[in-house]
Amino acid sequence: MKPVFQYTKGMTEVSTSYCPGCTHGVAHRLIMETLDEMGLLGKTIGVAPIGCSVVAHQFMNVDMCESAHGRAPAVASGIRRVHPDKVVFTYQGDGDLASIGMGEIMHAAARGEKFSTFFINNCIYGMTGGQMAPTTLIGQRSTTCVDGRTREQAGMPLKMCEILSTLDGPAYIERVALCDPANIRKAKKAVRKAFETLLSGKGFTFVEFLSICPTNWGLTPPKAMEWLKENMMPYYPLGVYREPEVQ
Amino acid sequence: MPKKQFRVVFKRERCKGCELCKAFCPKKLIEMDTQVNAKGYCPARMTDQTQCIGCQSCALVCPDGAIEIYEEE
Numbered sequence: 001m002k003p004v005f006q007y008t009k010g011m012t013e014v015s016t017s018y019c020p021g022c023t024h025g026v027a028h029r030l031i032m033e034t035l036d037e038m039g040l041l042g043k044t045i046g047v048a049p050i051g052c053s054v055v056a057h058q059f060m061n062v063d064m065c066e067s068a069h070g071r072a073p074a075v076a077s078g079i080r081r082v083h084p085d086k087v088v089f090t091y092q093g094d095g096d097l098a099s100i101g102m103g104e105i106m107h108a109a110a111r112g113e114k115f116s117t118f119f120i121n122n123c124i125y126g127m128t129g130g131q132m133a134p135t136t137l138i139g140q141r142s143t144t145c146v147d148g149r150t151r152e153q154a155g156m157p158l159k160m161c162e163i164l165s166t167l168d169g170p171a172y173i174e175r176v177a178l179c180d181p182a183n184i185r186k187a188k189k190a191v192r193k194a195f196e197t198l199l200s201g202k203g204f205t206f207v208e209f210l211s212i213c214p215t216n217w218g219l220t221p222p223k224a225m226e227w228l229k230e231n232m233m234p235y236y237p238l239g240v241y242r243e244p245e246v247q
Numbered sequence: 248m249p250k251k252q253f254r255v256v257f258k259r260e261r262c263k264g265c266e267l268c269k270a271f272c273p274k275k276l277i278e279m280d281t282q283v284n285a286k287g288y289c290p291a292r293m294t295d296q297t298q299c300i301g302c303q304s305c306a307l308v309c310p311d312g313a314i315e316i317y318e319e320e
């Protein structure tokens with residue numbers, strides 16, 4: 001029998017700690033499949049965040065470093081500067097990156113640091129039990145906005161691809177969605193482009209994955225996929241926000 | 248040319264019963280077992296292998312590496 005699809009050796013055999021249906025698992029797999037296909041598993045150093053993916057280093061089969069909450073871009077900047085021969089990436093949630101870590105991501109991107117960031121936007125603080133994140137949508141309920149987020153109280157949700165695209169540092173920025181097989185294929189192409197652009201020396205690359213948190217959204221995984229399409233996609237438009245320059 | 252035959256293999260003990268593969272199979276070939284696995288989830292399983300078109304939709308959406316697909320030679 002000829003294998004058509006097998007679990008990548010870029011992932012360890014360990015069963016993940018994520019909830020049933022959580023797209024952290026899909027995002028992990030796409031990144032690690034791509035590194036494997038590009039022959040980079042032995043050259044890569046990843047930086048894990050605080051959030052549900054605090055344990056990503058147990059599942060991603062490359063050298064990894066853990067960082068304090070939101071500080072992954074600072075840690076990755078340091079690693080890449082002392083190891084210019086390595087492929088460095090951060091993997092961060094929306095609470096980690098857009099809340100406590102806003103300063104670090106903005107300055108690393110502005111400096112055009114030579115690493116890639118994979119941003120898992122599930123509109124919620126997943127790990128701590130579903131509090132409002134900077135990305136929580138207007139009207140969306142969370143444990144800290146039980147009647148739904150309002151603009152008056154919390155302002156509008158932050159659009160990280162749009163914000164980062166005001167800077168000169170990033171070489172490539174794209175937003176994708178992990179909501180169905182076709183979009184997951186497109187997401188993988190974006191991961192590939194992020195690493196290829198990085199390897200070409202053009203600088204910082206950023207991919208945002210619209211993701212689901214079925215547990216804290218209170219939806220089954222298939223319903224959460226629909227919720228993503230109906231609610232997240234209109235507010236967070238998919239697409240390329242910075243196209244790498246052709247030289 | 249004879250029709251291609253695929254074999255979808257579910258790793259019962261990795262599965263968390265999330266039903267994403269079931270929801271996205273265009274041929275509706277996946278069902279959930281009524282017996283739980285060691286983790287306590289009702290794992291996904293195949294109904295009619297012969298109807299599978301090898302589209303990989305199930306494997307692409309699976310967050311847990313519980314699905315492998317083979318082509319019969």
Ligand SMILES: Cc1ncc(C[n+]2csc(CCOP(=O)(O)OP(=O)(O)O)c2C)c(N)n1
Nearest residue numbers: 050051052069093094095096124125126127
């Ligand atoms: C300095 C500090 N402040 C607060 C926390 C509590 N905390 C842990 S994870 C988290 C938010 C995680 O949300 P997100 O980054 O969106 O990740 P997710 O779990 O949703 O993937 C917070 C506030 C902490 N661990 N450290």
Ligand code: SF4
Nearest residue numbers: 018019022052126213
């Ligand atoms: S709490 Fe949400 S983000 Fe965290 S593992 Fe569960 S589903 Fe995923």
Ligand code: SF4
Nearest residue numbers: 272299300302303305
């Ligand atoms: S490969 Fe396609 S047709 Fe076959 S079981 Fe998976 S989703 Fe269904």
Ligand code: SF4
Nearest residue numbers: 262263265266268309
């Ligand atoms: S998508 Fe994967 S984990 Fe979810 S039910 Fe199907 S095989 Fe199990």
Ligand SMILES: [Mg+2]
Nearest residue numbers: 093094124126
């Ligand atoms: Mg989150």
